[in-house]
Amino acid sequence: MSGLxxxxxxxxVVMALSGLFxxxxxxxxxxxxIMSVIAPDTFNTWSHFMGYNPLVQYLLQPILIAGVIVHxxxxxxxxxxxxxxxxxxxxxxxxxxxxxxxxxxxIITGLVVLAFLGLHMYDFWIHEMAYKYIxxxxxxxxxxxxxxxxxxxxxxxxxxxxxxxxxxALHLLHxxxxxxxxxxxxxxxxxxxxxxxxxxxxxxxLGFAFIAIYHHxxxxxx
Amino acid sequence: xxxxxxxWRQKDxxxxxxxxxxxxxxIDGDMSFLEMMDVLNEELxxxxxxxxEFDHDCREGICGSCSLQINGxxxxxxxxxxxxxxxxxxFNDGDTITIEPFRAKAFPVIKDLIVDRTAFDRIQQxxxxxxxxxxxxxxxxxxxxxxxxxxxxxxxxxxxIGCGACVAACKNASAMLFTSAKVSxxxxxxxxxxxxxxxxxxxVRQMDLEGFGNCTNTGACEVECPxxxxxxxxxxxxxxxxSASVKG
Numbered sequence: 001m002s003g004l005x006x007x008x009x010x011x012x013v014v015m016a017l018s019g020l021f022x023x024x025x026x027x028x029x030x031x032x033x034i035m036s037v038i039a040p041d042t043f044n045t046w047s048h049f050m051g052y053n054p055l056v057q058y059l060l061q062p063i064l065i066a067g068v069i070v071h072x073x074x075x076x077x078x079x080x081x082x083x084x085x086x087x088x089x090x091x092x093x094x095x096x097x098x099x100x101x102x103x104x105x106x107i108i109t110g111l112v113v114l115a116f117l118g119l120h121m122y123d124f125w126i127h128e129m130a131y132k133y134i135x136x137x138x139x140x141x142x143x144x145x146x147x148x149x150x151x152x153x154x155x156x157x158x159x160x161x162x163x164x165x166x167x168x169a170l171h172l173l174h175x176x177x178x179x180x181x182x183x184x185x186x187x188x189x190x191x192x193x194x195x196x197x198x199x200x201x202x203x204x205x206l207g208f209a210f211i212a213i214y215h216h217x218x219x220x221x222x
Numbered sequence: 223x224x225x226x227x228x229x230w231r232q233k234d235x236x237x238x239x240x241x242x243x244x245x246x247x248x249i250d251g252d253m254s255f256l257e258m259m260d261v262l263n264e265e266l267x268x269x270x271x272x273x274x275e276f277d278h279d280c281r282e283g284i285c286g287s288c289s290l291q292i293n294g295x296x297x298x299x300x301x302x303x304x305x306x307x308x309x310x311x312x313f314n315d316g317d318t319i320t321i322e323p324f325r326a327k328a329f330p331v332i333k334d335l336i337v338d339r340t341a342f343d344r345i346q347q348x349x350x351x352x353x354x355x356x357x358x359x360x361x362x363x364x365x366x367x368x369x370x371x372x373x374x375x376x377x378x379x380x381x382x383i384g385c386g387a388c389v390a391a392c393k394n395a396s397a398m399l400f401t402s403a404k405v406s407x408x409x410x411x412x413x414x415x416x417x418x419x420x421x422x423x424x425x426v427r428q429m430d431l432e433g434f435g436n437c438t439n440t441g442a443c444e445v446e447c448p449x450x451x452x453x454x455x456x457x458x459x460x461x462x463x464x465s466a467s468v469k470g
Contacts, residue, residue, distance in 0.1 A: 007426055008398075008436045009463045078436050082394035085435030087327050091228070091241055092320040094294030095393060098445035104393050106438060178439040184464060186457030 011078060016179035018071035023176055023200070025064055030204050033211050040145040047144035051128060072114055079107045102174045109171035116164035123151055152215035161212040165205040172201035223249045223315035227262065229274055230322045232331050235338075239331065241320075251311030255298060256281060256288060258310055275334040283307040283448065286383030289390070290335055291322040296387035296446050304385060304448045324390035328397070328432040341432040342384050342400060348428035349421035350404040352413050363413065372410045379406035381449040388443035388451070394435030399443040401429045402459035403451045409462050419466040426463055 032050065035043035050056050095104050102109070127147075131137050152158050176197035180190070224247045232239030246262050253261075256278050263273035279287035288305040292298035298308045313319060321335065329337040354360060380403075388399035405422050408414025414421070437456060444453045 008430050009426055009460050011436060012460065013464065082435035085327050085395040085433060086325050088325055090291060090294065090322055090325055092294040095442070097295050098391055098442040099440035103438070103440040181439050181453065181457050182460060184457045184461030186454045
């Protein structure tokens with residue numbers, strides 16, 4: 001088993017599993033967020049549950065953070081190793097002739113998503129941690145909708161979010177289907193998997209972008 | 223046709239190489255790429271210059287000796303052919319053609335366009351075989367029934383000629399298509415099952431030791447492979463490896 005942990009295939013599987021976990025999380029996150037457009041009260045209720053349920057806070061949240069760290073750390077480590085595998089570069093390299101730009105530039109789209117995560121954590125997560133554990137304010141299950149909409153008032157933040165969702169879509173377009181190949185799943189179901197992953201990879205980020213734009217265009221008037 | 227050639231010249235493994243320009247005229251569209259290189263070398267020899275070293279053997283597309291990164295693609299712009307089967311009619315009069323060796327840390331340049339591909343031999347030696355005593359009473363392979371689909375898939379995997387185009391094309395210089403083809407050709411057949419667990423583990427270990435990069439599923443290897451080896455082989459190797467790791 002020790003050899004397994006060092007092997008290139010094991011690293012691929014770690015990338016695949018952590019990626020799939022994050023993809024699943026993204027779907028769950030979207031279902032909650034779209035409620036802020038459809039049913040603000042439900043959004044408040046679900047957000048409060050996610051923010052105060054001990055199972056979510058002390059088990060799922062650390063697992064999610066670990067998943068993000070593992071995926072990005074492994075991705076960056078592999079990129080460095082892959083660069084070293086070709087120390088002398090080609091004078092002429094026609095990468096576009098045999099592979100898509102998206103598949104060849106996962107590190108670029110990945111780093112943009114990482115930077116976005118930094119902004120997103122600053123916007124929501126750090127604020128939430130401060131609210132609960134530093135300022136120790138009382139529980140308020142009705143605050144989440146207003147706080148979310150308020151965040152998208154500045155046009156710059158909305159634009160940054162929408163651009164990031166675009167890059168996330170590119171990352172998912174290769175990464176989602178690729179994770180099945182990495183785990184050895186290439187069979188008669190592969191065309192169906194590829195179709196589903198394309199719909200998901202475009203649909204979910206598009207939905208997130210819609211939510212951001214919707215709240216920007218529909219601010220709460222006091 | 224008249225061509226400008228930009229060719230990587232490197233005296234030996236320890237020297238620093240550089241791209242050098244050559245012009246060549248009178249090239250016929252029906253010539254193979256290697257015949258064009260022969261014409262160039264004759265001219266260089268006649269001028270008292272050092273000819274350009276490159277690998278070649280059968281010139282029939284089956285031995286895996288020829289290589290060359292031509293205009294940024296292994297074996298050039300054509301599909302499902304090796305450099306020896308690439309015809310000059312794929313180029314136009316006045317074209318500039320960039321010719322480089324296959325680049326990978328695990329494929330060090332020996333001279334000019336020749337690279338050391340013995341890393342592939344070592345991967346093969348690590349497990350790409352079945353242990354059968356040739357004592358004279360070996361069982362006829364045809365006496366073991368094999369599903370037609372498995373036999374066909376094993377044959378397609380065995381079609382890999384080990385040229386290294388997969389490594390050359392991959393942005394990560396990964397050797398997973400080659401290794402997976404060699405694992406697959408045995409994994410699919412009953413004769414290969416006996417040593418399956420050790421085979422895949424040993425071959426992957428050797429592949430990693432050689433310093434090849436990691437596969438990121440871009441699919442460039444499959445597109446550039448002159449024998450059309452499929453990415454399904456990599457998925458099969460991953461399955462075999464994970465299964466072997468659990469068993470072994």
